[in-house]
Amino acid sequence: MKRRVAATAAIVLSMGGLVASAHRLDEYLQATIISVEKDHVQASMRLIPGVAVSSPVIASIDSNGDGFFSEAEQRAYAERVLDDLSVTVDGNRLTPKLASVDFPSIEQMKEGLGEIHIEFTADLQRGGPNRILILENHHQSQNAAYLVNCLVPLDHDIRIVDQTRNEQQSFYQLDYVQSGGPSPSAALQWWTGIRGWADSAGFASLFRLGMRHIAEGTDHLLFLLALLLPSPLIVAGSHWAGFAGVRRSLLRILRIVTAFTLGHSITLALAAWGLIRVPSRPIEVLIAVSILVSSIHALRPLFPGKEAGIATFFGLIHGLAFATTLGHLGLGHWERVAGILAFNLGIETMQLAVVAITMPSLILMSRTRAYSFLRIGGALFAGFASTGWIAERLFGVHNWAGVVVDDVAHHSVWIGGALFLTSVGCWQLRNLLDQRLTTTAPTFDLAKSAPQVSTVGHSRVVAEIE
């Protein structure tokens, strides 16, 4: 960084002129403010090349090199900027049209003071109520500093739901809801009524928001995963023992997930409705505690057979945390019902996706001895993370727990894949060993006596029930 600044300073010196980029020497600031309206999108761009990068920009505008930005040159440059943009709404590429251009003098620009103003509009096709606008800017990306924002819509039928950007802001996504389309026909069916109601709340956008919320809310997922870890196993005294069977495992997982959903739906609804209000810090501490409890349970059964009840109880707490996100959106009373539903369904879908991805691995692997490594390892990880979170949330002790978990979550696809491959490998290995066993000794006795064997202790258990 220092070297870059020094190099910039050298360039600055060599230019000799009054060097006046107040602040951005070596960056090309490109600030865009978008406004969405019913049938078109409007945007105003401010382009300010820093003093150290202005010469190539000037050269590219002043194509005939006469030291003057002619009208034709200005338009040509502005068109090039628009060519470097990609604006889509609902996946359809828009064609931005220049509305106005305003250029500074070459002298101002040499000093790093010049602001180019470009305004453009683009017509918008009629579409559904849930709309997604994506703006990508690739103009001079090697030294650009992008800023993208949108105006608060003046049209009350348009409501912004979410904005997402990449780190550089070269990618910008705007999720918004546009209601008040063509008025429905007199023969209003109940279905269109429901559709309209759902649309007014931005059903699809909120659904996506819910999905994103759970995908990013690593603590919620960690709780659920820790609780699911021992679900394919049977209990032997104070230990986890062998595989409980496919159907029993599936039923348990289903029960736990449903119970968790039930719990968080209740409090999410109550809190989003404003009927209960709980400060967020204690909730976050309790969420961390819930992970700790379920990770201990994964090590040694604390509440065998009562997982569903525990999941409901902690679900109530997690739901309160979900509500904060929803509370920000300023939904009307009536829309809120649809909003909560959509948001909750989004959470649910993401949750089920995570369960669907991990469950086969768990069930496969739990038939083998290797499962205790996964269970204990996973439980220790969740325990470590939750202790870190508790320390941070309760005493403000900053630690690496959150960072590590986020890192792991970042690579979740790879980890999930590796887990699946490992579990398939373990299972195959066990089958091989089994086959060898069957050739040397009959196994039906072992199978019959499985329940007794399992009580001896998990280390010896290789038997299965099914």
Add this chain to the structure above:
Amino acid sequence: MRVHSMKRVRGISALAVIWLLVIATTAQTATSRIVGAANAFLSTLDAKQRQSVLFAFDDNEQRARWSNFPVAVVHRGGISLKELSSTQRSAAMALLSSALSRRGYEKIQQIMEGDEVNKLNEANNGPGGNFGPFSRNGGNRSRSDAIFGRDLYYISLLGSPSEKNPWMLQFGGHHLALNITIAGDRGILTPTLTGAQPALYTENGKTVRPLGEESDKALALLNALSDGQRKQAILRYRVADLVLGPGQDGVTIQPEGLRASAMDDRQRSMLLDLEAEWAGIIHESAAAARMAQLKAEMNETWFAWSGPATAAPGSNITAYYRIQGPHLVIEYAPQGLGGDPSMHVHTMYRDPTNDYGRGLTKQ
């Protein structure tokens, strides 16, 4: 007995009269004080100077003629302190101080003093010494004299000072733009830009950070947030500069970050206290009215942060933050220039519905 009580009555009424007189003189409203100070300042000027100081109230060009840039780079209207005699200059500063709170006036002086330090640094080190970019000829003193320093602040009046009709007082230069609209007993400070470079310097052995509170209070608030709140407050993208800097009057962008309705009372009062660093620059009675408004709208106010969540002890943050409410935009944007973003900052204070008092005066 009767004589005695007559004496007492007379004594009491004399006291009452004196008391009323004292009240009458001190109960002069802030506006009348400012108008008095403005007229006193104008009376020290000659005709030509007065002409360069005075503009029409609805002169939109002059309204918007402010910037974070040094005055040699972006020319300001009005007259600079450098062009004023010492009497005229003290009248100008008296006018400014009548319109500001004590803390506000002190902040402005620290910003101006910082520019003086900047000038000396430039002259001593030459350009590149602290990577100061505004020097032309190897940073000799005469050049930096013309660009930086406590003399290069401009004052202008839009409209004529009045207790009833709206008028404006502008004061600014490098890293400073105060736009004060006086409308009856109302005082509006939006839009206002403050900045500092160096953001930390020593004066008479004392460390001065003109915008230190803006940095410290914001970091304290961020640290007071819970994990989940912080996750919402911290934006996942870089914000390279002010979004609503000079030229962006009246623009309302979609707010982002953490909404104060999701904060607890302590966090909300910390946020309000942070807002007071800008809202409290103007004189006390106008500041009180503004703070009441900001407090009432607290639940619709958002706090967003982008950048490192830590700062070296005793120095400024290097992160950008934004506070936005129905009638408020505050931005704090560290600047990369000079290599150390904690040493150079620009801030913006706006009410998009009421820049230059437009919401009040309908102009």
